[in-house]
Amino acid sequence: MSEPFDLSGKVIAISGASSGFGRHFGGVLAQAGATVVLGARRKDKLAERVSEIQAQGGKAMAMPLDVREKSSITGFIDTIYSEFGQLDVIVNNAGVEAGAKTYTMIDEQDWDYVLDTNLKSAWIISKYYTEQVVAHNQGSGNIIMISSITDTRTIKGQFPYAVSKGALSRMTQVMALEAARYNIRVNALAPGYILTDVSRILLESDLAPEFVKGIPMRRFGEFDDLDGPILLLASNASKYMTGSILTVDGGHVCGSL
Numbered sequence: 001m002s003e004p005f006d007l008s009g010k011v012i013a014i015s016g017a018s019s020g021f022g023r024h025f026g027g028v029l030a031q032a033g034a035t036v037v038l039g040a041r042r043k044d045k046l047a048e049r050v051s052e053i054q055a056q057g058g059k060a061m062a063m064p065l066d067v068r069e070k071s072s073i074t075g076f077i078d079t080i081y082s083e084f085g086q087l088d089v090i091v092n093n094a095g096v097e098a099g100a101k102t103y104t105m106i107d108e109q110d111w112d113y114v115l116d117t118n119l120k121s122a123w124i125i126s127k128y129y130t131e132q133v134v135a136h137n138q139g140s141g142n143i144i145m146i147s148s149i150t151d152t153r154t155i156k157g158q159f160p161y162a163v164s165k166g167a168l169s170r171m172t173q174v175m176a177l178e179a180a181r182y183n184i185r186v187n188a189l190a191p192g193y194i195l196t197d198v199s200r201i202l203l204e205s206d207l208a209p210e211f212v213k214g215i216p217m218r219r220f221g222e223f224d225d226l227d228g229p230i231l232l233l234a235s236n237a238s239k240y241m242t243g244s245i246l247t248v249d250g251g252h253v254c255g256s257l
């Protein structure tokens, strides 16, 4: 039964792997047998995570990556191909928020910061990755977007973030349609709220106890709630899935609060 989820022999790159979800995914995917390439700007955090994964017997490598810089993206992917000759899965996980701001409160800098990091980068990375899958005759590829339930359901004050995730989920579906000709699957994971630097502003606020009442399972998520879903999307267990938005939220999007 575990075989479809086995990632032995696969090379998987994760953007934004220096903290939070990306850091966690690195360990989960390495444990399932993948060689993981961790990318982000904070090199010390990446190096620390690589050591931890290696100490547990996993295969991992750190590489600096700034997803707002096109040359950094192409350098990141080029280095992976010259090192391993393949890149089986890319996880577009890097993401930021702009603080608790409505559309009237943000300025153009906030808009560009959030939209460039959360949305534009996912397109640039996926486009360059697709070109490399074709150029290296890889035969297939797999793109995983880390979206959010704010793609469809949000509260006031998450303006640019929710807009970026709404577009990222739509990008997943449109890209899946267009990437099928290259045998590249494109899916998204849409988690509910889990405590990290991105969600801290809400989850550690006075609103949190009331907010959690809107979740049918009456709790925020934990990192390990995402283990099964990320393994599903990264592995052959999801071989007939493309254009799917996998919601993992304790039922939050079903609620009314």
Ligand SMILES: NC(=O)c1ccc[n+]([C@@H]2O[C@H](COP(=O)([O-])OP(=O)(O)OC[C@H]3O[C@@H](n4cnc5c(N)ncnc54)[C@H](OP(=O)(O)O)[C@@H]3O)[C@@H](O)[C@H]2O)c1
Binding pocket: 015, 016, 017, 018, 019, 020, 021, 022, 039, 040, 041, 042, 043, 045, 065, 066, 067, 068, 093, 094, 095, 096, 117, 146, 147, 148, 149, 190, 191, 192, 193, 194, 195, 196, 197, 198, 199
């Ligand atoms: N936490 C939640 O409740 C929640 C729910 C749904 C979706 N998400 C999504 O999950 C993803 C990960 O966020 P998180 O919650 O784990 O927060 P996090 O701990 O703050 O992680 C964000 C990661 O993105 C990286 N990053 C930011 N800007 C970058 C850039 N320009 N280039 C490269 N990497 C960059 C950061 O690394 P460096 O600063 O080192 O570059 C960091 O590793 C995001 O897309 C977020 O929107 C989170």
